[in-house]
Structures are given as structure tokens and as C-alpha cells.
Amino acid sequence: MAWIYLLVAAALAALGFYAGRARAYKFRADGAAVHSLPGYHGYYVALAIIIPMAALFILWSVVEPKLLETQALNALPQAFQPVDELARATRLREIQNVAAGQTFSEIAPEVRAVGEGYAHSLLLSHWAKLVVGIALGFLGYLWAMRRLTPLFRARNTVEKIVKIVLLSCSIVAVITTLGIVFSVLFETMRFFARSPWWDFLFGLHWSPQTAMRADQVGSSGAFGAVPLFVGTTLIMFIAMLVAAPIGLFSAIYMAEYASPRVRSIAKPVLEVLAGVPTVVFGFFAALTVAPVIRRLGESAGIDVASESALAAGLVMGVMIIPFVSSLSDDVINAVPQSLRDGSYGMGATKSETIKKVVLPAALPGIVSAMMLAVSRAVGETMIVVMAAGLAANLTFNPLEAVTTVTVQIKTLLTGDQEFDSAKTLSAFALGFVLFFFTLAMNYVALQVVRRYREQYD
Incomplete structure (x- = not known):
């Protein structure tokens, strides 16, 4: 029923637009001096219809x-x-299954009767929402049409409403960001209340598995995150060694x-890589790249793990080449021809012009592209899970198995977990550290952009 309501609201707004615009044309035909263009009168009537209907839809959907x-x-x-709460959720699921027509024999007749009543109430609520919404839209239409006069400042009013909508969207984005930050921060503080922050940031052993009972082995766990930071940095470094030169050189070639x-052929083909799902890259790394690296290592007498940081880093570098190439290409093309x-x-x-003029002028954008690629590499999960493994080894050897921060977050929060344990709370601490790492990279990129933008503006 939600899509019916939205279609009706859109249809009423369209009719209001044409009615308001026709009224403005009539003013012109009568020889009156009209303050705003007819289109603004139409937009004003359409907004008077759609705003109350949208407000009702949001409020009704919440309540x-x-x-x-x-x-x-x-x-x-x-x-x-x-x-x-668990029994409440289970009972609600049974009622909703009955309301959706998904009946099961084990559902009690009393619950089935309540589910049927719930379905009837839900249908009545949807129709009531539609009727009330149409009534509000009609009242908004009448109110807006009465205000339309030749000297009515429809353009100013519409632009003011648009500014309010844009400001509201900005506020929602800021509030959402703050909500994410503070929710992660509070859970991180709960974790640090159970495990010291210095052990987390500087500890050399990561073993978050905790027992369900105090008498079981390994009930304390070890939360030294240094192996995770080293593994993340190692894979990111390998990926950037692949993506940075190939992406930048391909951008220079295509632009110059x-x-x-x-x-027209090379750029779309290169950007196809950006649309490939990461799980496909993970399969490619696990089934093709990793065995090739292992066989090459064995032929050279080098012991290579079946899951290695090198395989994950190489494939991840291929995956983020389009990010570097496409953004760098756009930045190089934006350098003035003068x-x-x-x-x-x-x-x-x-070649001297490219090295001495074009690349220095495009340096802020290129740095931003590199920072975006680094963020993409740090946040990747599937390739590391499938090609590098889950072992939290403290090593700088790219031929050994390692793991990353994002992989551990996924592992800690997968399945039925108790969110009041140090094991699951450590995932929020990892996320908080990752957030500050990304923030620091963005700050560095911003400083580079500001410095060189002043030089070339």
C-alpha cells in the first residue's frame, strides 16, 4: 500500500502543478503584471500538496x-x-506471518485469530492513511490556489521552501554522522572499561574468543590489536603498490x-572493474592468484602459505585501479589548457610539460584519489577473508597469512552473539580506531589540497 500512497501523492502534485501554472497563464491573458514565472506558481501548488502528504506518510509509518x-x-x-523481549519478538513474528498468509500448523488457534485481526487492522490503517493523505493534499491545494494572485511572490516562496528542504537534508546527514560516531564511541568506552586501552592499542596477541562460563578455558581472551593493524597496513601497502602506478599511468595516457x-574504448573497459562484486575478486584471489603464488614460491624453494597477504593485496590493487585511474583522469583533464x-x-x-606543469597542477586531485583508494583498500573485507585468511599473525612477511581490522569486525559480529561481552564490544573498538585512521587520512589529503590549490589558483 505504500507505493499506492506515493503514486497518488505524485499524481496529485502533478495535477496541482498544472493547475497553478494554468492560473498564472490566465493572469497573463487578462493583462495583469505577474511577479513570478508561471512555473513557480505551479511548483508552489505542488509543494502545498506534497509536503503535508509526505509529512503524514512519515509520521504514520513511524507510529x-x-x-x-x-x-x-x-x-x-x-x-x-x-x-x-525474546518471547515478544517470537510472538510478533507469528502474528505477522499469519497476517502475511504464511500460516504454519504449529501456530496456536488463539495466535492465529489475533494475526487475522492484525491483518484486518493493518489494511484499515493503510486505507485510512490514504484517505487522510488525499484530504490533506486537497486542503493544501485549496489553500495554495487561494493565495495565487498576479503579485504573489511564488518564486521567492518556492526558493525559500527549497532552501529549507536542503537545510533539513544537511541536518539529517550531520545528525546521522554524529549518531554513528557516538554509538560506536559509547560501545568502545564499554569495551575499554573491561579491557585496558593500552593493551588493545599496543598488545601483540589477538585472541578474542571468550568462554561462555568462567570455568571454561580461555575465559579472559586477548585483545592486542597490533597484529590486525599490521595485517591491514601490509595488505593496503601491497594494494597501493599495484593500484597507484598503474592507475596514475593509465590516467596520464588516456588524458594526454x-x-x-x-x-572512448579504454576508459569504459577500465571502469568495468569498479562494477565487479568484491566476492568475485575474492574467488579470483583464492582460486587463481593464491595457487599461482604458492607454486612459484615452491619452485623457488620459498615456503608460501596457502592464504597469503600477497595474493589478497595484488587482487585488491587490481580492484581499486579504476578509483585511481578515473579520478586522476578527471583531475588531469581539468588542468587548464593555457x-x-x-x-x-x-x-x-x-613529457616535460606533463612532469613539470600538468602533474603538479593536478596534485591535489591526485592525492585525493590516492586517499580514496587507501580508504577503499582498508575497508575491504571479502577479498581478505577468502585470500588472506583469519589468522591474526604479527608478521611483515607478505607470503604468510594475515588478517585485517574489517575482517575481524565481520567475524566478531557474525551469528548469534552476546552484545554485552568483551568479544563483541571489541568490534566497536576496532571500528572506532578505523574511523580515526580514515579521518587522519582525510585530514592529510585536505592539507595537501589546500597547500597546492593556493599555489595554482
Whole structure:
């Protein structure tokens, strides 16, 4: 029913737009001086319809589930009343399954009756929302049409409403970001209350497995995250050794040397890599690259692990080549042609112009592309899981198995976990450290951009 409501709201807004614009054209036909263009009158009427309908939709969608779920649970007989949150969730799932037509024989007749009543109430609620929404849209239409006059400042009003909408979106984005940061921060503080932060940041042994009971072996766990930081850095470094030169050199070729025909073919083909799912890269690393590296190592008498940081880093570097190449290509093309012409006028060759003029001028954008690639490499999970393994080894040897911060976060929060244990809380601490690492990289990139942008503006 939600899509029906949205379609009706869009249709009413479209009708309001044409009605408001027709009213403005009528003012012009009568010889009156109209302050705003007819389109702004139409937009004003459309906004007067869509805003109250959208507000009702959001408010109803928030309140409706809670009210109907509470009503359904209260309608259950006393013998079927849930005693805790788990029982409540289970009972609600049964009621919702009955309402959706997914009936099972083990569902009690009393619960089935409540589920049928829940479905009826849900249907009535949807129709009531649609009727009330249409009524609000109609009232908004009447109110807006009454305000339309030849001297009505429709353009100013519409632009003010648009500014308010844009400001609201910005506030939502900021609040969402703050909510994410503080939610991770609070869980991290809970973890540090159980495990000292210096052991976490400087400890050399990572073994987060804790026992369910105090009398079991390994009930304390070890949360030294240095092996994770080393593994993340090692794989990221290998990936950037592959992606940075190949991506940058391909961008220079496509921007400065390639013909339009070659560029029209090479650039889309290169960017196809950005659309390949990371799990496909993981399969490629595990089934093709890792065995090749192991066989090459054995032929040279070198012991290579079946899951190595080198295999994961090489494939990850291939994956992030399009990020470096595409962004660097756009930045190089944005360098003013006058800088190139001035260099050629001074007698510089094409290669000298690229090295001495184009690349220094494009350096802020290239640095931003590199930082984005680093962030992409640090945040990758599937390739590391499939090609580098889960072993938290403290080693700088790329031929051994390592793991990363993101892989451990995925492992710690997968499956049925107790979120009040140090094991799961450590995942939030890892996420918080990763957040500050990304923030530091963005700060470095911003400083480079500011410094060189002043030089070339």
C-alpha cells in the first residue's frame, strides 16, 4: 500500500502543478503584471500538496507499527502473553506471518485469530492513511490556489521552501554522522572499561574468543590489536603498490596521449572493474592468484602459505585501479589548457610539460584519489577473508597469512552473539580506531589540497 500512497501523492502534485501554472497563464491573458514565472506558481501548488502528504506518510509509518503491534499483543489471551523481549519478538513474528498468509500448523488457534485481526487492522490503517493523505493534499491545494494572485511572490516562496528542504537534508546527514560516531564511541568506552586501552592499542596477541562460563578455558581472551593493524597496513601497502602506478599511468595516457577513439574504448573497459562484486575478486584471489603464488614460491624453494597477504593485496590493487585511474583522469583533464600552451610556448616537450606543469597542477586531485583508494583498500573485507585468511599473525612477511581490522569486525559480529561481552564490544573498538585512521587520512589529503590549490589558483 505504500507505493499506492506515493503514486497518488505524485499524481496529485502533478495535477496541482498544472493547475497553478494554468492560473498564472490566465493572469497573463487578462493583462495583469505577474511577479513570478508561471512555473513557480505551479511548483508552489505542488509543494502545498506534497509536503503535508509526505509529512503524514512519515509520521504514520513511524507510529502505525508500534500501535498495531501493541494492540495485537494486548489482544492475546493471558496464557500467550510474552514474558520477555525474546518471547515478544517470537510472538510478533507469528502474528505477522499469519497476517502475511504464511500460516504454519504449529501456530496456536488463539495466535492465529489475533494475526487475522492484525491483518484486518493493518489494511484499515493503510486505507485510512490514504484517505487522510488525499484530504490533506486537497486542503493544501485549496489553500495554495487561494493565495495565487498576479503579485504573489511564488518564486521567492518556492526558493525559500527549497532552501529549507536542503537545510533539513544537511541536518539529517550531520545528525546521522554524529549518531554513528557516538554509538560506536559509547560501545568502545564499554569495551575499554573491561579491557585496558593500552593493551588493545599496543598488545601483540589477538585472541578474542571468550568462554561462555568462567570455568571454561580461555575465559579472559586477548585483545592486542597490533597484529590486525599490521595485517591491514601490509595488505593496503601491497594494494597501493599495484593500484597507484598503474592507475596514475593509465590516467596520464588516456588524458594526454590516447586518441579520442582509444579513450572512448579504454576508459569504459577500465571502469568495468569498479562494477565487479568484491566476492568475485575474492574467488579470483583464492582460486587463481593464491595457487599461482604458492607454486612459484615452491619452485623457488620459498615456503608460501596457502592464504597469503600477497595474493589478497595484488587482487585488491587490481580492484581499486579504476578509483585511481578515473579520478586522476578527471583531475588531469581539468588542468587548464593555457598551462600546457604556455609550457609548449617556452619550448618544453610533451613529457616535460606533463612532469613539470600538468602533474603538479593536478596534485591535489591526485592525492585525493590516492586517499580514496587507501580508504577503499582498508575497508575491504571479502577479498581478505577468502585470500588472506583469519589468522591474526604479527608478521611483515607478505607470503604468510594475515588478517585485517574489517575482517575481524565481520567475524566478531557474525551469528548469534552476546552484545554485552568483551568479544563483541571489541568490534566497536576496532571500528572506532578505523574511523580515526580514515579521518587522519582525510585530514592529510585536505592539507595537501589546500597547500597546492593556493599555489595554482
